[in-house]
Every structure is written in C-alpha cells, then in structure tokens.
Amino acid sequence: MTLDDASLQKFGYIERGPLNAINIDPLQRGGILTEEGRRALVQWGDGYSICDFCGGQLDMIKKPPINDFVHKALPEFLGTDEVRVTNGARESKFAVMHSMANEGDFVVFDEVAHYSSYVGAQRAKLNVRTVPNSGRPDYRTEPEGYGIVIEEVIKESGKTPALALLTYPDGNYGNLADVRKVASICHEYDVPLLLNGAYAVGRMPMNAKDIGADFIVGSGHKSMAASGPIGVLGVSSEYADIVFRKSPTYKTKEIELLGCTARGATVMTMIASFPEVVRRTRKWDSEVADARWFSEKLKVMGLTQMGDRPHNHDLMFFEAPNLYEISKKVKKGRYFLYREMKARNIHGIKAGLTKYFKLSTYGVGREDLSVVLDAFDEIINKYEKL
Numbered sequence: 001m002t003l004d005d006a007s008l009q010k011f012g013y014i015e016r017g018p019l020n021a022i023n024i025d026p027l028q029r030g031g032i033l034t035e036e037g038r039r040a041l042v043q044w045g046d047g048y049s050i051c052d053f054c055g056g057q058l059d060m061i062k063k064p065p066i067n068d069f070v071h072k073a074l075p076e077f078l079g080t081d082e083v084r085v086t087n088g089a090r091e092s093k094f095a096v097m098h099s100m101a102n103e104g105d106f107v108v109f110d111e112v113a114h115y116s117s118y119v120g121a122q123r124a125k126l127n128v129r130t131v132p133n134s135g136r137p138d139y140r141t142e143p144e145g146y147g148i149v150i151e152e153v154i155k156e157s158g159k160t161p162a163l164a165l166l167t168y169p170d171g172n173y174g175n176l177a178d179v180r181k182v183a184s185i186c187h188e189y190d191v192p193l194l195l196n197g198a199y200a201v202g203r204m205p206m207n208a209k210d211i212g213a214d215f216i217v218g219s220g221h222k223s224m225a226a227s228g229p230i231g232v233l234g235v236s237s238e239y240a241d242i243v244f245r246k247s248p249t250y251k252t253k254e255i256e257l258l259g260c261t262a263r264g265a266t267v268m269t270m271i272a273s274f275p276e277v278v279r280r281t282r283k284w285d286s287e288v289a290d291a292r293w294f295s296e297k298l299k300v301m302g303l304t305q306m307g308d309r310p311h312n313h314d315l316m317f318f319e320a321p322n323l324y325e326i327s328k329k330v331k332k333g334r335y336f337l338y339r340e341m342k343a344r345n346i347h348g349i350k351a352g353l354t355k356y357f358k359l360s361t362y363g364v365g366r367e368d369l370s371v372v373l374d375a376f377d378e379i380i381n382k383y384e385k386l
C-alpha cells in the first residue's frame, strides 16, 4: 500500500475531523498540540533529529535546551528532585516497578488502575493486590484501604509491598482520591508511593513533594500538549540512584531507560508547548467550574454523572438510561448517538456507547460546551417522542 495524496487525505487525521470538530474525547483533549508544538513537530520531524547535539545522554543536551527542561523546568513543575522524559506514562511506571521490586514481590494498586499499570507489573513479574473502591455510584477509593491491603500482603507474604500506586485521577471516573492521606498511610509502612498522573500532569497543578509522593508519572500525549509517545517520570532523590542507575559497561546510559528515550520530535513538541501548559494549569479552577456546570446541565436532561460529586476533574463518566432506552427502539441501534453527534460536528463519545460513556470538558470552553449540551437536548427530544 502507498499513501498517495488522495489516501493521505482519506486517512489524514486533520481532514478526518476531530481537530475541526468540537472534541470531547478524554484521551485527546489534553494532547492537542499548541501552535508552537505543531511547528516543532515539522522542524524536528526527521528521525534522530536531536542526536547531532548529544554527548551520550539525551537529558544533558544543552542546545536545544533539553538539559534545562529536564533538570530545571520539569523538577520545579512536578515538585520532584530528579526527572527524565520517557516514551510514555506506561514506560515511566514500568521503569519504577522494574527497579524498585524484584520478581515475585507484591505491589498495591487502586482497583481502577489503568491496564498499563497491570501489564507493567506483569512484565516485571510482580504480584498485584488491589484496594477496592466503594462501587456505584461514587467509585471512591478510601485511603484507609491502602493500610488494610498492605497489612494483608505482609500477612500473606511476610514482606511489605515493594510499591504502592494511586491513579490520580483514575481514567474511568475522574476521581481524585485523598492522595496526601494515601501517601502518609503508605509511608507508615515504609512503602513508597507512585502517583500515576496521566490525566493530571499538564492539566492541573501537581506537586509531588507537597503531596508526599515518591514517584510521579505524566503522559505528554495525554495531558501535556505533546505529540507522543512521550512521558515524564519524577523521582525523589531517595530513589533516584535505584531508578536511574547506569550501565556498568556504558557509563552514560541509564538501564531502565534502555539508554535513551524520546530521541526526536516528541521531546521537542513537549518543550515547545510547555510554557502554555504551565499557564493552563494555573487556570484549573475555571476548568473544574466548567465541568461541574456541564454535569449539572446534563443532570437536568436525565444523565447522571458517577464518581466524585461535585466533580473535581474534567474527565467525567455518565450513565444515560434515557439514551439507552432510545437505542433499543431506533433502527440504527446503539450507534445512533455517535451518528447524531457526528452530524453536529461533535467528536469524542465512543461509537456504540449510549448507556455509559466518558467525556472531557478540558479546554473546550462554555460556548462549545453549550453546543454539546444543546445537542444532547435536541437528540433526547427528537427520539423520546418516537
């Protein structure tokens, strides 16, 4: 197969729509490039483009200013001692699990942890125990649960868990657990805490030191307006020598990073977007206000938001019994919602979902959110009469 102009057009992301549509896909909202990021992508798009300037360690490159970004800007932004860029949030988590735990060790996760946390633990050959959440409708993770599960692991294995992980917020309900309390409970047992901030770092203010987290993980393409795959990994000085230990044979190469990570356009888009990303985290309060406002409006239409209420994050999970009932009656079945939204140039609710779905209000703004609300209203009114 070749990609001629016509097929580039056909498969092209921009032409296909999501960028020109109102996009409420949680996965995509925080990863849309800034203008600066888009320019960097073109300028640095050739393979290994930054390696001309490298003396063996990506994070030490002075021009372009990767060294300043990784060793000054990011540590300050994340509130952590040492930072590296990685190829994604999952690569960051795996590096921590693989270096902090030995085969057969136990790790403790929140129940709704992302699949990549579980797969990372499996790759590192670890045993996972989970802290259950409160179930429907709040799906809340209680900090005390970490103490209970840590004690169970000690009883079962005779050893404290090598690591605890909290997904902050979780990627299903957008819940923000009481992370300071989780950190202090874990530390009572000397268990280090990894914060998976894939949906937080780059959207909302995050400071690992304030929180008491030992490790913090972010995703560039999820929440830092970067073209991925790229992630960040912050580590406290206490554990930096373990996670970032160097190869005995290649003195500049860090083993967990396989010697090098984001070696090209990905890191340059992250750097280019970073000033705007810092600015937008300062406007987090107004993002939360927009999410709450949107949730209230949908409630009036018969859609119920699950998870923390009032909500504290732009990622929200809704139950829509009325849309589900409609999907059972209409000819096109459960795809009707996707089609109706698409006809109104609204992208981001997964095709085929009506009963439960996630969406994000991040950076959409009230004007476009009103268009989405009107769409729901119109669609419900149109079909409920059938």
Ligand SMILES: *Cc1c(COP(=O)(O)O)cnc(C)c1O
Binding pocket: 087, 088, 089, 090, 091, 113, 114, 116, 167, 169, 170, 171, 196, 198, 199, 218, 219, 220, 221, 222, 230, 231
């Ligand atoms: C998206 C997501 C990830 C994966 O991020 P990558 O950077 O693509 O590896 C991990 N955890 C959560 C909670 C996510 O939402």
